[in-house]
Amino acid sequence: MRWLKNTAWCLICLAAVGLAAISGSARAEVTEVRFAQQFSMGYLQFNVMKHRNLLAKHAQQLGLGELKTVFVTFNGPDMMNDALLSGSIDIASGGMPGLLTIWAKTRGSAQEVRGVSAMSQQPLWLNSRNPAVHSIKDFTDADRIALPAVKVSAQAVLLEMAAVREWGDAAYGKLDHLTFSLSPPDATAGLVAGSGDFNAAFTVPPYQNIQLRNPAVHTVLSSADIVGPSSGGMAWTTKRFHDANPKVYRAILDSMEEASEFIAAHPKETAAFYTADSNGKVDQALMEQLLSDPAFRYILTPHGTMKWASFMYKVGRIKAAPASWKDLFWPELHDRDGD
Incomplete structure (x- = not known):
């Protein structure tokens, strides 16, 4: 009888442990x-x-x-x-x-x-307020381009893709030295006001669209031209x-x-x-x-x-x-x- 009681108690304990494990798993x-x-x-x-x-x-x-x-x-x-x-x-x-x-x-x-x-x-646009810049070929060392993050953002890579298309594989980083990191809202405020030390911005919608409300700003490059949809x-x-x-x-x-x-x-x-x-x-x-x-x-x-x-x-x-x-x-x- 004692053996049966001990066995039953062990089975109850094991069942309780099993239920706890299941419950713990559900809460995991x-x-x-x-x-x-x-x-x-x-x-x-x-x-x-x-x-x-x-x-x-x-x-x-x-x-x-x-x-x-x-x-x-x-x-x-x-x-x-x-x-x-x-x-x-x-x-x-x-x-x-x-x-x-x-x-x-x-x-x-x-x-x-x-x-x-x-x-x-959605398309991404590179906008500029420099009237002399109509394509990426027109950028000079006097220009600076704001984008969300240098090197790793979609805009940074798109700019390198555009450089390869224009100048060949070895020149993929030709414009990298013109770029710097800035949030799209701040890039938009600076580009529209013309008050920053930059004259181009590669950002995102809807900020790129807000930039174009200023007649001094125009689009130089669209992601659709580089990678399509x-x-x-x-x-x-x-x-x-x-x-x-x-x-x-x-x-x-x-x-x-x-x-x-x-x-x-x-x-x-x-x-x-x-x-x-x-x-x-x-x-x-x-x-x-x-x-x-x-x-x-x-x-x-x-x-x-x-x-x-x-x-x-x-x-x-x-x-x-x-x-x-x-x-x-x-x-x-x-x-x-x-x-």
Whole structure:
């Protein structure tokens, strides 16, 4: 009898341990997701997710408990990638070069980073207020070009691509010495006022469009001339976060998909969200106008990936190149028709 009682007690204990393990496993996923975005309207899914509380909605549908979201803004991918690797943020965002840079540095390591998804396609314009500059051939040492981040931003890489097209492979860095880092809002204020020590800016919509309201400012180069229709805004995360939070990760993708559909169906409300988040620094009417432009698309499927990867590998910006776009993204996206 004593043996039976002891056996029964052990079985009860084991069952309790098992239930605790299951319960612990259910609670193992994070209860807060920290998103980082930049100044561009290339990340509108985040604005929609924030204002419509979409992540909490999809987390609940997947049986998760309360899931909070935090959104912070960075200027350029360098500091954002540092924050991602240190664990200060969970989801980073930026242009294709930012993702390619951190993917190449971390691939195969415990800190491996891959893309969550694309977010948008939109043209990027290099604007100048120097009337003598009609193409990049006209820039001289007297000119300076503001862009979000030297070397690694999409604008920096596009300028190098344009230099290769104009002067050949060896001259990819011919204009790099003219560039410096400045946030799009500050670059726009300086370019429009003509008060800074620079006369050109390679930024993002809607700031590039605001610049052109000044008749002294004109466009020198468009990304469409260099890479054609290509994914601009991207989101990425670490293997650590991806593997440890499968349900949260699914909720993030579902939220981003719903946000993409909302942007297409409700441009006016989307514009209002972005305007509110920019503290009134952006004209809502301009935002609505841009969202009606077919050149602006908000889709999670990546496009143009290998154009960027091939160039950055060729000039030594990255030490490894993906064999296909799928190498650059986590498997949940692989059923899409990307390139």
